Amino acid sequence: MEFTLLAAAAIGIAGVWLMLRWEAARGIAAGCARDLWDVALGAIGAGIVVGRVAAMVVAGVNPVLRPADLIIVRAGVATGWASIGALAVVTWTSRRPPWIVADGLAAAALAGLSGWHAGCVVRSACLGTTTDLPWGFAASPGGLPRHPVEVYAAVLLLAAALALALWKARGRPPLGVPAGLALASAGAVRLVTEPLRPSLGGGPVWWYVAAMAAGTAVAARRWRTIAARRSLPPL
């Protein structure tokens, strides 16, 4: 039922909150954690709505004539459009320079996605393609063992979130680079786990490739720009 979907969403939001708190306790984004939390909540809500509307349009259901269908979130949320909607709201509602906000949310967004995927446990929706590996689970008694693919995604995204947060705490990376790397990591994790997910005719791989390419390009460009500024002689 939809309640399990809400529980998974709550785990994802808890992931965002915990990472923001963890970073604030280590002096990262200190002083603007509350702003970031507000922006993150708005982005999550907008992402779900935009992604759901896009999925309805693709499926041939008119969202204006059938507004009640919007709440049937389980029927599908278009991942790519949801991400674009969330990023648009982050840009629109930020009261601080966009790169500071994007970097502040980078690790938290990955932790939130990790929580969302980990929520498969309450949704009974962790399983993917069949496997002979010893940690495979069966969907039903006597069923075939399968990859717990959503757990793989949750673990990889959490590892990426922690690595990014630790780097931000210790390395002081150039502004904009953590945001780019977070986008690239999210795309990469979905890209590598997608072949293990059961789907009708393949998942939205194109979006994940685009996210990886865009994130990597942003990170590389910001790194070069800031490195060039640092190397300028003082006036």
Added chain:
Amino acid sequence: MGRLLSLLLVAVVVLAGCGGADVDISAIPELAETTPAEMEALLASSEAPVVVNVWASWCIPCRSEAPLLERAAAEMGDRVRFIGVNVRDSQDGARGFIAEFSAGAEIEYLFDRNGEVPLALGGSGAVPLTFFFAPGGELTHLQTGVLDERTLALHLDELLGG
């Protein structure tokens, strides 16, 4: 705020033009009536796995999963039999729904005015319901509530042996 409202207005106007609600049901034939006994016999004699989706035209989640079932039937209709059982509905309502959401689907539609078939198959009076049957009629999974793509793909994969 003004910019946001303008953007919202433009989005609503664009989305309103994405499709219409006027449907012509004349091309959709009346649905054949079925009974629990007929459905049980059909399942028992089927040599292919069968997916039975229980729906109604007044059911909002059914609208959302209809395109998914249509896609699944188009992809796997040669290996899995898809049956849509319309319950507690009118013929015109059912035909209107099919015309609007599933006109091209490779799904066999049946009509169960009193909603007795899902109860006989082990389900409830709720809609939507989706039963997954192995060849011979053994129930492998009953999905209560709306289907998502992963769940449908997973249980189809189970029916087809991975």
